[in-house]
Amino acid sequence: MVNRVVLFVMDSVGIGALPDAEAFGDVGVNTLGNIALATGGLDLPNLQGLGLGNIDGIKGVTAVDAPKGAYGRSDEVSNGKDTTTGHWELAGLHVTEPFNTYPEGFPEEIISAFEEKVGRKVLGNKPASGTVILDELGEEHMKTGYPIVYTSADSVFQIAVHEEIIPLEELYKMCEIAREIMTGDHAVARVIARPFVGNVGAFTRTPNRRDYSLDPFGETLLDIAKTAGLDVIAVGKIEDIYNGHGVTEAIHTKDNMAGIDATIDYLKKNNRGIIFTNLVDFDAKYGHRRDAVGYKKALEDMDQRIPEILNAMGPKDVIIFTADHGNDPTYKGTDHTREYIPIVVYGDAIKGNVNLGTRKSFADIAATISDLLEIDNTGKGESFKNMIIKD
Missing domain, CATH: 3.30.70.1250 (Phosphopentomutase)
Structure with missing residues (x-):
């Protein structure tokens, strides 16, 4: 029985170009891998220990022999590479019609x-x-x-x-x-x-x-969890992304460290359901500003805090480290990049050293969380609960 799931979004930490990236103007992009190449490598021992470096095709982070978590990556079904598209798909919606953009400015x-x-x-x-x-x-x-x-x-x-x-x-x-x-x-x-x-x-x-x-166009994982009487706690900009829908409690945070602090605080409280955290500094402060060195330091600073997060978890808690899109700071321009996202899953109930492979949709994460919490799902995505849960 899983009591809580922490869905921990490392905003824009993509791990390589999706097969259709060229159609989005993104050739050779790889947020994590190119940061590592540009800065002499990344020192992420805690994420590595959980399995980040073992993900298929990942560059710049060393694989370990027996990672403590389950690990994989995900393709994206939705048509886009922005915050809303990525987060909505993480919560079980496929955005097949792209949102309006205005490359010439507004009419x-x-x-x-x-x-x-x-x-x-x-x-x-x-x-x-x-x-x-x-x-x-x-x-x-x-x-x-x-x-x-x-x-x-x-x-x-x-x-x-x-x-x-x-x-x-x-x-x-x-x-x-x-x-x-x-x-x-x-x-x-x-x-x-x-x-x-x-x-x-x-x-x-x-x-x-x-x-x-905008309001989500359909019922999300958050709505389903809230309707089922569970807590849905939004940390960072999560509440804004879903326009408050499906959220039972929210805290807006000023930076990555405050987001981690808030996540730990909620883990120490008596709640049950979903703690949904977004760390936006990677994207806002370093990705868009094409600051690979700053991005590297922010990643390493977060990694140093991971033991605190894991120590605050209870025996029935699960954490999923992931992202919503890429934002390769070594690439041209200042915009997001169309990339695979990492999936790293850990908890007392989770098997170690399980390769989830390449998932077809970010919504696989939503379907898995629904399965873990034993609630309905959105009908999108394929659960990987049976691959990761201990017998």
Whole structure:
């Protein structure tokens, strides 16, 4: 009997190009492997001990003779390589129709409607790196009070404002307005509040980011678990990704270490069900900024905390380490990359040294969690419970 499952998403830690990656403009991408090549190797002894280096095709992390966990990788059914697509598939939904993207910026009718409702003109309106556009337009924003609107290769409408120029409450209201506009034919997966502080030439984002997602189009693992009376605890940006659906308790965290702290705190409490954690720094601070050295250090810092996480687990707890997409910091551009995700499973009830192979869908993770917790599933994915559970 499994009491809890920790679904631990290492945001953007992909492990190699998917077979269809070229169709997404991603040739030769491998977030983990290319970081290792670019930085002289990765020191991840705890994840290695659980089986990370034993995953088929993985580069840059050494395999061990008898890993303590089960391990594998997963292909992606959904059409996309963004946060929402990956997380929704992890929770048992296949996104076959890609979300709208705006590689030329948003149409005039969208911008005009937004400006009219917020009572301010906008700056930007183009695809851009979030840090580059602050350098480009931050000074003008501070002089005019006009919010910076931009997008990326992902399906996002992002609004950046200086917290001393436009208060957070007003920024969040702007995002709610944008969310209302960006529906129907113009639906985007997420509207994102991107507050920042600092002076010209030294702007920095703050932890007060918020994501305003579409509602999932179907019932997810989270909904099923909540309906079954289980706890569904969201750590990091998880609550935002599902727009609150299926979540019984949530905490928003400022960085990776705070996310790990919160996960450990919840493991020490009397709850039953799912603890769903996202560590976003890999993606937001290092992947998009093409900082392989920073990404390497963040991975190694997380790895050092893994013994604490495992020690906080009870005998009926299971943890699944995985990701939602790639974001190869050695690749061109600043966008996500279409990659396999790792799967590493550990717990007292889990067999060690089990190779799960290449799974067909991220939804296999959702189906397995449903099986482990003995609840219904979404009908997507194939459970690998029987491969990993001890007799």
